[in-house]
Amino acid sequence: xxxxxxxxKFQVLKTGQSMTLQCAQxxxxxxxxxxxxxxxxxLRLIHYSxxxxxxxxxxxxxxxxxxxxxxxxxxxxxxxxxPSQTSVYFCASSYSVGYNEQFFGPGTRLxxx
Amino acid sequence: xxxxxxxxxxxxxxxxxxxxxxCNYSTxxxxxxxxxxxxxxxLESLFVLLSNGAVKQEGRLMxxxxxxxxxxxxxxxxxxxxxxxxxxxxxxxxxxxFYFGTGTSLTVIP
Numbered sequence: 001x002x003x004x005x006x007x008x009k010f011q012v013l014k015t016g017q018s019m020t021l022q023c024a025q026x027x028x029x030x031x032x033x034x035x036x037x038x039x040x041x042x043l044r045l046i047h048y049s050x051x052x053x054x055x056x057x058x059x060x061x062x063x064x065x066x067x068x069x070x071x072x073x074x075x076x077x078x079x080x081x082x083p084s085q086t087s088v089y090f091c092a093s094s095y096s097v098g099y100n101e102q103f104f105g106p107g108t109r110l111x112x113x
Numbered sequence: 114x115x116x117x118x119x120x121x122x123x124x125x126x127x128x129x130x131x132x133x134x135x136c137n138y139s140t141x142x143x144x145x146x147x148x149x150x151x152x153x154x155x156l157e158s159l160f161v162l163l164s165n166g167a168v169k170q171e172g173r174l175m176x177x178x179x180x181x182x183x184x185x186x187x188x189x190x191x192x193x194x195x196x197x198x199x200x201x202x203x204x205x206x207x208x209x210x211f212y213f214g215t216g217t218s219l220t221v222i223p
Contacts, residue, residue, distance in 0.1 A: 042201060043213040048209055059212070097205075097209045102158070104156040106154075106155050107155055
């Protein structure tokens with residue numbers, strides 16, 4: 001199993017550009033989530049999904065969209081990048097929500113100029 | 114909104130010493146997780162605590178949960194250099210959202 005994979009590993013955007021961060025897992029996990037990690041602030045939940053076709057907002061959803069058309073994939077879209085979205089983004093998955101630890105992808109380091 | 118506070122934020126300790134990291138949270142929850150993050154790396158699951166009084170141990174690390182006090186502890190016994198990392202606690206609120214603490218950066222000095 002590859003576990004949780006994320007692409008790209010690094011990305012530089014200009015303000016106003018859009019892009020999609022890819023996340024995939026091959027463990028047949030129902031729960032998937034996106035976090036951003038900023039210095040001194042831990043990880044903050046952006047969006048999450050409890051299964052294909054079901055998504056919901058987390059703590060900091062503004063400026064981001066998600067969709068979950070398959071169990072395996074959970075892409076994160078930045079609609080119009082802003083410097084405040086400069087961060088490290090982690091995708092995570094777990095077998096189900098509630099009683100299982102999350103497995104994290106390697107992260108995407110995003111810089112918005 | 115659930116608040117999760119960890120202390121200390123930074124911890125420098127000598128090899129062989131014991132210490133405890135504290136994780137306090139602001140609302141009722143009986144589901145708490147501990148993760149480790151090495152510099153520039155992703156997060157790795159350490160412990161899953163799912164009930165009041167739960168205690169889990171792995172090597173030199175032991176985690177416990179007191180849901181009534183809204184407190185979890187991560188105890189380090191006889192620290193070694195390999196334990197140097199940032200440790201995060203995460204609390205699952207009602208529903209499907211997880212809230213992370215700001216992390217404790219641990220440095221073990223030979």
